[in-house]
Amino acid sequence: MTFDESIDATGVFRNAKIFRLGAELAVLIWDLPPSLPATTKCLLSMDQSPIPLVSMMLPLGNGRQRMFWAMRPEKQPVSVGICTEHGSTAETIVMHPARTLVPLDVETLFADLAPDARIKFVNNLLTVWRSAFRIASDHLFNMVVEDALHALVPQPQAASIVCQIARGSHLIETAINPDLGDITAIYAIGAASITRMAVRLVRGRNAKNGMQSCHFIAEVPSPPFLIVLLSKNGVAIRQLADGKPRHPSLQSWWGKNLEAVELREMIVRRLATLPESGAATAIDLQVCAPLASSRIAKSSMHPSGEVDLALALDDGLLAGGWFHAPSSAFAGIDYVKEDGTAVPLDANSYEFPAWAQGKDEKSKTDVTGFVAWVPLPESPGPLLQPRFQMRLASGAVRPLIPTPQPFEPATQRNHVLRAVPPQHAVDGAFRTILAPALQDIERRLGKTIEVDSTKDYSLPKSPPLVSIVVPLYRVLDFLRFQLSGMATDPWLAANAEVIYVLDSPEIQDQTEHLLGGLHLLHGLPMKLVVMNRNGGYARACNAGARFARGAILVMLNSDVVPCAPGWLQVLSRALLKSNELGAVGPKLIYEDGSLQHAGLYFGRDQRGIWLNHHFHKGMPGDYVPAQQARDVPGVTGACLVTRRDTYERVGGYTEDYVIGDYEDSDLCLKIRRVGLQIAYEPAACLYHFERRSIRRSQDYMRGVASQYNSWLHTQRWEEDIAELMANLFDRDHDRPAAAGMRIRKRNAA
Incomplete structure (x- = not known):
């Protein structure tokens, strides 16, 4: 690219000149005359100022200044005045349309610019000017940028492609001067486009021959092209x-570079952002070629420790393990981020007495257990082995690398539930540590849950009055009795449909076979909804409710069996008679005839947590106070009857309680919050073979799920429950005296 006349660089821009910078872009260049101070601010005067108008001032080698104004010219020639800040006009020039202008000659431009000014010019081309004018692909602008780069560095050093990360995405390697400092932007300059790439790179720890290795991931056109790293x-x-x-392949590189931990973490993060199988590829790489785990063995004299829980989640990192600090040499444990930054875990951690395995498998030794939550502004992706270090008082650090961690949300949740022993699961562990992790996991788990298939058993075309939703999880023991009890109820058989929701799809064949036989026997209209995976009680119920066609909705546990016909008619009549009634529940009894449920109430435990309790639980089934129909704080989800529009209005069951607990009282409180009442109706009676399904969930029974759910329920409803119990039910003499006391032991389902 040359000017249309041959002149020396010196003095070219003494008079203002306008050049073509792009297809519709021009730049006005003018050197401040010696008569003006070098700090003089100058403006353009035009009849109509172009938008955008971008300016900059760069120093010349002789100490003077050169002004630049970039703009889109009008389609007709216009007069442009260059004015000083004091209002005087220093020079006037006519600006013609861009297509008629002479292209900018960068070599001439650079001839008398100061060296730093040349770099600043390139920086502005790629950042401010390119952004201001939204230049996505402009062949002429690209040529100017390439000319500027070659003028700066006539023979650039080489970069190379290490391997392909994914289609159109490559791992690039080069070397840079450590004095560059932090890289602020990376660009790929091709023949047809300029691409800005994510500034995420890994630099070598040690410089070799004055240069530092540098890796980054590029989504760029096919070579050849220039790469520009700005700082x-x-x-x-x-x-x-x-x-x-x-x-x-990436797999080939990964297996040969186990020591490149920062680079591996960068690749995992990048893969997680790719559509389709990016996250799966990241997980597969780490499983096939994991890092060597590292712990510091227990010592009576020196600090020791291990990180055995390290879940990289969307919102942060949950870490857990143990340490032993027999001396003042121990300073703490840090999470080591991808860029090498150490984040102390003790900023948000909870410690408790624990034990670690001793010298042999049978011996145990006392240590300090810990669990910590590290909030992160950006997810590290499906990182299975986050890195940690033990920090010593001397400033030395020792690595702690966990074994590969689970990546499936349900398994991650189970690990979180076992992170703290139940006796140490207190508010300090839940509020800022376990709760953020569990909420993160439940949110991700919910995104993976969907209905896999449905099967109808003689459903009539016309919608019934009542839809009965029954979630199934592994236990099918009571289906024969439950369906028999419903099929022999004439009112129910004429007015209801039954929707079974299978939350354990691994027994789909067994369930379909059983329901098919029972349908042939009883002829009751049914639908089977099969979930794609276990998502918990609330998600199963909500899925079933979406298929409900009846105006009245019944949530019924699979271990609840009618005592006699007529129960559904009684409960439905109560709802239909009163618009102020939001939900109603029946009397539930154990198989020996004693009371299991006569309405729910709330009582605090010794920690101040509100727990769910059942009125008159354990009393004889004909206990007189339990024979009175009345308003109650809530009813159990084992058999809860409501209007479908009410259920939908309050959003159904809340799905972030773990596995299944407290959703029923949560639903009742939501119904109360919209101004409706909850009632207990003893004229309807059913057997409840309590909590048979949840006992199959070992993670619920062994972990702290119930304690977490009660804590979460209290956090969510503290004020509502306190007001409800204080104002509404203190006058209720039928409520057990224990309900007004601090309950020491939970006795609710």
Whole structure:
């Protein structure tokens, strides 16, 4: 690119000149005359100022200044005045349409610019000007940028492709001067486009021959192209001429570079952002070629420790393990981020007495257990082995690498539930540590849950009055009795449909076979909804409710069996008679005839947590106070009857309680919050073979799920429950005296 006349660089811009910078872009260049101070601010005067109008001032080698104004010219020639800040006009020039202008000659422009000014010019081309004018693909602008880069560095050093990360995405390697400092932007300059890439790179720890290795992931066009790395201290320009990767695949590179931990973490994070199988690829790589785990064995004299829980989640990192600090040498344990930054865990951690395995499998030794939550502004992706270090008082650090961690949300949840022993699961462990992790996991788990298939058993075309939703989880023991009890109820058989929701799809064949036989026997209209995976009680119920066609909705446990016909008619009549009634529940009795449920109430335990309790639980089934129909704080979800529009209005069951507990009282409180009442109706009676399904969930029974759910329920409803119990039910003489006391032991389902 040359001017249309041959002149020396010196003095070219003494008079203002306008050049073509892009297809519709021009730049006005003018050197401040010696008569004006070098600090003089100058403006353009035009009849109509172009938008955008971008300016900059760069120093010349002789100490003077050069002004630049970039703009889109009008389609007709216009007069442009260059005015000083004091209002005087220093020079006037006519600006013609861009297509008629002479292209900018960068070599001439750079001839008398100061060296730092040349770098600043390139920086502005790629950042401010390109952004202001939204130049996505402009062949002429690209040529100007390429000319500027070659003028800065006539023979750029090479960069190479290490391997392909995914289609159109490659791992690039080069070397840069450590004095560049932090890289602020990376660009790929091709023949047809300029691409800005994510500034995420890994630099080598040690410089070799004055240069530092540098890796980053690029989504760029096919070579050849230039790579520009910008920083506050300068610019690095590299040439990528060969498009052939050094490694045939990412898997090949990964297996040979176990020591490149920072680089591996960067790749995991990048893969997690890719559509389709990116996250699965990241997980597979880590499983097939994991890092060697590292712990510091227990010692009576020296600090020791281990991180055995390290879940990288969307919102942060949950870490847990133990340490032993027999002396003042121990300073703490840190999470080591991808860029090498150490984040102390003790900023948000909870410690408790624990034990670790001793010298042999049978011996145990006392240590300090811990669990910590590290909030992160950006997810590290499906990282299975986050890195940690033990920090010593001397400043030395020792690595702690956990074994590969689970990546499936349900398994992650189970690990969280076992992170703290039940006797140490207190508010300090839940509020800022376990709760954020569990909420993160439940949110991700919910995104994976969906209905896999449905099967109808003689459903009539016309909608019934009542839809009965029954979630199934592994236990099918009571289906024969439950369906028999419903099929022999004439009112129910004529007015209801039954929707079974299978939350354990691994027994789909068994369930379909059983329901098919029972349908042939009883002829009751049914639908089977099969979930794609176990998502918990609330999600199963909500899925079933979405298929309900009846105006009245019944939530019924699979271990609840009618005592006699007529129960559904009684409960439905109560709802239909009163618009102020939001939900109603029956009397539930054990198989020996004693009371299991006559309405729910709330009582605090010794920690101040509200627990669910059943009125008159354990009393004889004909206990007189339990024979009175009345308003109650809530009813159990084992058999809860409501209007479908009410259920939908309050959003159904809340799905972030773990596995299944407290959703029923939560639903009742939501119904109360919209101004409706909850009632107990003893004229309807059913057997409840209590909590048979949840006993099959070992993670619920062994972990702290119930304690977490009661804590979460209290956090969510503290004020509502306190007001309800204080104002509404203190006058109720039928409520057990224990309900007004601090309950020491939970006795609710």
